[in-house]
Amino acid sequence: xxxxxxxxxxxxxxxxxxxxxxxxxxxxxxxxxxxxxxxxxxxxxxxxxxxxxxxxxxxxxxxxxxxxxxxxxxxxxxxxxxxxxxxxxxxxxxxxxxxxxxxxxxxxxxxxxxxxxxxxxxxxxxxxxxxxxxxxxxxxxxxxxxxxxxxxxxxxx
Numbered sequence: 642x643x644x645x646x647x648x649x650x651x652x653x654x655x656x657x658x659x660x661x662x663x664x665x666x667x668x669x670x671x672x673x674x675x676x677x678x679x680x681x682x683x684x685x686x687x688x689x690x691x692x693x694x695x696x697x698x699x700x701x702x703x704x705x706x707x708x709x710x711x712x713x714x715x716x717x718x719x720x721x722x723x724x725x726x727x728x729x730x731x732x733x734x735x736x737x738x739x740x741x742x743x744x745x746x747x748x749x750x751x752x753x754x755x756x757x758x759x760x761x762x763x764x765x766x767x768x769x770x771x772x773x774x775x776x777x778x779x780x781x782x783x784x785x786x787x788x789x790x791x792x793x794x795x796x797x798x
Contacts, residue, residue, distance in 0.1 A: 649734040649736070653727060668715050669712075686700055699768040699769065711762055721748055722748075724744050741793050757774030
């Protein structure tokens with residue numbers, strides 16, 4: 642990769658970070674009571690039995706944090722969809738195969754996570770099932786990244 646392409650790739654990373662900050666700020670400003678809800682969510686964590694003799698941190702009243710879950714789901718969807726813009730920029734400016742595959746992987750991760758947050762928000766799953774979903778999304782994201790690297794490398798030689 643040339644120095645110019647590395648420079649552009651870093652700038653795309655900065656654009657992504659800037660969007661991250663704007664999205665967090667936008668959601669924070671437009672979600673009434675989010676500050677108090679986040680504090681209550683953090684303070685609600687206790688060790689709960691996930692399996693026999695295995696205790697993990699979880700909210701004591703896990704279904705009472707709809708404001709936090711809703712805001713996080715909005716973030717996941719917004720940031721996930723922004724990864725399409727990042728991927729387009731990476732193709733336009735000739736970023737590395739790894740950077741392009743990373744954008745595809747991020748898209749899958751954030752939208753997949755939004756699906757499981759939505760299940761938590763609608764009370765279709767409980768906290769530990771959400772954590773299992775998170776692990777599934779991480780695994781899926783890793784697989785997608787590998788497949789994307791193979792495809793992009795094969796198609797754009």
